[in-house]
Amino acid sequence: MPALQSSYRGNEQAVGRSPRISIVSSDRVGKETNQVNRQLTSVTRLAATALLVGIAVMACGKPNDAAGGQPAVSTPAAQQSQADQAAATLAPTPISALTDSAAAATSPASAATAAGAAAGDPLDAQLSNLDTLLNGVNGSLSGSDASGGE
Amino acid sequence: MKTRIPALLAGLALGGALLLSTVGVAAAVTPPAGPAGKGVCATQAVAMKTGATVETARAFGDCEINRRFTTLDALSAKISASKVLTTSDAAALQSEIASTKTGLTSLKASIDSETSLPALKVDIAKIAADYRVYLLVAPQVNLVSAADGVVAAQTRFADVNTKLAARIAAAKAAGKNTAAAQTALNAMNTAVANAVGLAQPLPAKLLPLTPAQYNSGTAGPIVTSARAALGQARDQLKAAMASAKACRDALK
Numbered sequence: 001m002p003a004l005q006s007s008y009r010g011n012e013q014a015v016g017r018s019p020r021i022s023i024v025s026s027d028r029v030g031k032e033t034n035q036v037n038r039q040l041t042s043v044t045r046l047a048a049t050a051l052l053v054g055i056a057v058m059a060c061g062k063p064n065d066a067a068g069g070q071p072a073v074s075t076p077a078a079q080q081s082q083a084d085q086a087a088a089t090l091a092p093t094p095i096s097a098l099t100d101s102a103a104a105a106t107s108p109a110s111a112a113t114a115a116g117a118a119a120g121d122p123l124d125a126q127l128s129n130l131d132t133l134l135n136g137v138n139g140s141l142s143g144s145d146a147s148g149g150e
Numbered sequence: 151m152k153t154r155i156p157a158l159l160a161g162l163a164l165g166g167a168l169l170l171s172t173v174g175v176a177a178a179v180t181p182p183a184g185p186a187g188k189g190v191c192a193t194q195a196v197a198m199k200t201g202a203t204v205e206t207a208r209a210f211g212d213c214e215i216n217r218r219f220t221t222l223d224a225l226s227a228k229i230s231a232s233k234v235l236t237t238s239d240a241a242a243l244q245s246e247i248a249s250t251k252t253g254l255t256s257l258k259a260s261i262d263s264e265t266s267l268p269a270l271k272v273d274i275a276k277i278a279a280d281y282r283v284y285l286l287v288a289p290q291v292n293l294v295s296a297a298d299g300v301v302a303a304q305t306r307f308a309d310v311n312t313k314l315a316a317r318i319a320a321a322k323a324a325g326k327n328t329a330a331a332q333t334a335l336n337a338m339n340t341a342v343a344n345a346v347g348l349a350q351p352l353p354a355k356l357l358p359l360t361p362a363q364y365n366s367g368t369a370g371p372i373v374t375s376a377r378a379a380l381g382q383a384r385d386q387l388k389a390a391m392a393s394a395k396a397c398r399d400a401l402k
Contacts, residue, residue, distance in 0.1 A: 123313050127394060130306050134391065136234065137299040137384050144292035144377055148221065148284025149188030 207270040211261040218283045234299040282361040300349035307342045334397035345386035
């Protein structure tokens with residue numbers, strides 16, 4: 001049986017003779033087990049790292065998803081645009097305190113309310129629009145109070 | 151198992167680092183100070199006070215004019231975007247903004263070419279006194295917008311009135327008691343009429359006001375009383391809204 005592997009050779013040799021226990025060297029077993037373990041731990045390590053990187057990338061990408069599923073990496077132009085928007089929003093101008101009726105009318109929250117109301121009773125939709133208009137009047141009134149340091 | 155824990159920790163650290171870097175990018179976008187706020191020219195003002203030279207005075211004057219340009223542009227955009235301003239009021243306001251910008255542009259040219267400090271100081275004083283961007287022009291835009299908004303609400307309340315009156319008629323025909331609904335509807339219409347009565351005359355009073363009138367003390371009280379009247383008009387509209395909802399609910 002020349003094709004048999006060496007570890008089985010001892011058993012084969014025992015056939016036809018007196019029964020003998022084949023003893024496999026414990027050193028050899030240990031080496032093979034270590035090799036398998038080493039392969040397993042590196043695969044696990046790779047998989048765990050890849051999974052966590054994937055989760056992290058997904059978490060980073062989420063805010064941009066709301067803006068139309070654009071890539072998570074923002075371009076310099078996009079960053080500038082964001083900075084401009086933030087500046088425009090936070091600038092302490094006498095006008096920035098205002099809420100124009102037109103601006104209020106196009107705000108997402110009020111638009112959503114109006115759309116929700118429109119889906120039901122048309123009267124509710126009209127009242128909702130009037131609420132928006134009233135908010136605009138309110139905003140203009142508050143904005144008229146700024147002196148701007150004059 | 152011992153080798154898996156460091157691998158997991160490394161992965162977590164990497165993921166955390168990525169997340170923190172994202173947060174860092176967001177936090178790094180610190181908004182600069184606004185170009186039209188009154189604190190915008192604070193540095194130039196301090197420089198002029200500590201060492202008044204032609205250069206420091208000019209820098210302060212230019213800064214003050216530029217922030218007014220920014221404010222005027224924003225006011226102009228507000229007028230263009232408004233859905234409630236009447237065409238004539240919008241045109242009058244845009245015209246006022248345009249003439250104010252023309253005047254300030256001319257004043258800036260004078261400041262930029264001036265070489266005498268006393269003359270520069272006179273020019274700088276004109277930036278506020280001759281144009282009154284913040285004390286007159288901005289309130290004019292805002293108060294006329296508010297007044298036109300109140301008047302625009304009248305048409306919408308008229309539609310609401312039509313719908314509620316039809317519902318009252320239908321409920322009455324069905325044998326229901328509609329007294330409470332009718333009372334609420336009447337209250338709504340009264341409140342709307344009061345609001346419109348308060349707001350309608352205001353654009354005609356506000357639009358002709360000039361910086362000279364403000365400086366002489368005649369425009370300020372008109373602006374103040376217009377603001378008070380619009381506050382009352384807004385409260386009347388709120389009451390009208392409440393009455394409209396009460397009427398609708400009484401019919402349910």
